[in-house]
Amino acid sequence: MSGKIQKVRGTRDLxxxxxxxxxxxEQSAYEKALLYGFGEIETPIFEFSDVFHRTLGETSDVVNKETYDFTDRGGESLTLRPEGTAGVARAFISEGMSQLLPLKFYYSGPxxxxxxxxxxxxxQFFQLGAExxxxxSPLADVECIALAWDLLQKIGISSECTLEINTLGDAESRAAYRDALVAYFSAHQEQLSADSKMRLEKNPLRILDSKDEGDKKLNENAPKLEQYLNETSKNFFNQVISGIERLGIPYKVNSHLVRGLDYYCHTVFEFTTTKxxxxxxxxxxxxxxxLIETMGGPKTPGVGWAAGIDRLADLTPKELAIKQELMIAIIGADDAGETESVKVAHEIRSRGIKAENILSGKMGKKMQKANRLGANYALILGESEVKASQITVKNFGTGEQVVIPRAELLTYKF
Known part of the structure; x- marks a missing residue:
């Protein structure tokens, strides 16, 4: 860093x-999660690097290019968390929670x-998620999607989003599909990008996620997963689709929606927007x-989702977020009034009402500032009010101004 001090590239001040x-x-997500019976969990911001290498895959762009890795003073390789699911899974294993199943967790954080x-x-971005x-049961998948949909409705953006859903099938279906992909891409290996040539050996499904234009052309004629689904996989997906239809959640099936890692199966979904x-x-x-078995824990089924708070906030109408709550400005007209204003503001706040004690400027400037802050009322105190144990109440909405006994402050109806 040189010259003027500034924030690090890729970060922002909120x-x-x-x-x-x-x-x-965040609060909307937390409240919805509680309604669905989720308990909040917090995991460390950094973990042993192996936690993410196992869950994200050694060939993933996140592990190879995007993680913040460092060696601590004890020689341990640590990583700042790039996502939330791995930390929850690690906590499940290391805290010995398998005897408590089934479990539902909600989390949020950087x-x-x-x-x-x-x-x-x-x-540095912010994410919330449910696991x-x-x-x-496929009905757990339906409940997870329903929670996500309820959240998007609560924050006023469901009309801007589309649910895209697909099935990856079970392990047997995926193994058959993987073999078909290897055969297809091996026949066109010379046309693959360098990254996809590496993926062909370790994780061929990830070729389908490639952003390389040459890979995209090859993907157009690649085998389709639905051709390799067994009856178990088809039945599972049909139950998920039937469930979200009963809830009236609009969706579209996207056969190109995949996950490259072997521990994923059956349902995969995304809510997308063009905004x-x-x-x-x-x-x-x-x-x-x-997933849990991959990390060294007992075989444990799981389903969940994560969302970027930054993106959700960019879509959320500000008028929904900024509550039209009662606000009162406390204005001391002189030294005696300002001294008493501290106690008056404290009493107003004890009623659960937002209060702003305006301490600087002359009387006219204080009233202007109260207006700018959006105050509904001003409580005005000067030496005469203090001596008479009274307060002047000004209603900014009507312009009406009344004097009330100081003793009525805790019960006065604003």
Whole structure:
């Protein structure tokens, strides 16, 4: 760093007005999660690097290019968390929670990825998520999607989002599909990008996620997953679709929606929008029955989703987030009034009413500031009011001004 001090590239300061929207999104998600029986969990911001290498895959762009890795003074390799699910899964294993199944967790907090900053994408970003562990039924997938849909409705953006859903099938279906992909891409290996040539050996499904234009052309004629689904997989997906239809949640099946890692299975879904440019996904999830086992824990079915708070907040109408709550300005007209104003403001706040004690400026400036802050009322105190144990109440909406006994302050109806 040189010259003028500034924030790190890919980060941002959340100023009070922006934070109101962030807080509204977080609080809405928290309240909805509680209604669905989720308990809140907090995991460390950093973990042993292996936690994320196992869950995200050694060939993923996140592990290879985007994680913030460092070695601590004890020689341990640590990573700032790039997503939330891995930490929840690690906590489930290390805290020995398998005897408590089934479990439902909600989380929120900052995540870190070294990627190119752009609209809706930051190197420090905020994420919230929901994880259901120990649920084998496709109805758990439906409940997860319903929670996500309820959240989007609560924050006023469901009309801007589309639910895209697909099935990855069970392990047997995916194995058959993987073999078909390997055969197809091996026959066109010379046309693959360098990254996809590496994926062909370790994780061929990830070729389907490639952003390379040459890979995209090859993907157009690649085998389709639905051709390799067995009856168990078809029945599971049909139950999920039937469930979201009964709830009236609009959707479209997107056969190109996949997850590259082997522990994913069955349902995969995303809520997308056209309002954020290239960053169209606002919430993504799916079933991961093999995740806990991959991390060294007992075989445990799971399904969940995560959403970027930054993107949700960018879509959320500000008028929904900024509550029209009662606010009272306390104005001391002189030294005696200002001295008493501290106690008056405290009494107003004890009633659960927002109060702003305006301490600087002359009387006219104080009244102007109260107006700018959006105060509904001003409580005015001068030496004469203090001596008479009275308060002048001005209603900014009507212009009416009355004098009340000081003793009525705690019961006065504003």
């Amino acid at each position: 100023l009070p007005e922006d934070n109101l929207v962030f807080r509204f999104v 995540m870190f990825r070294y990627e190119r900053p752009q609209k809706g994408r930051y190197r 259901c562990l120990g649920f084998e 954020l440019g290239a960053q169209g996904t606002v919430l993504a999830g799916g079933r991961y029955d093999g």
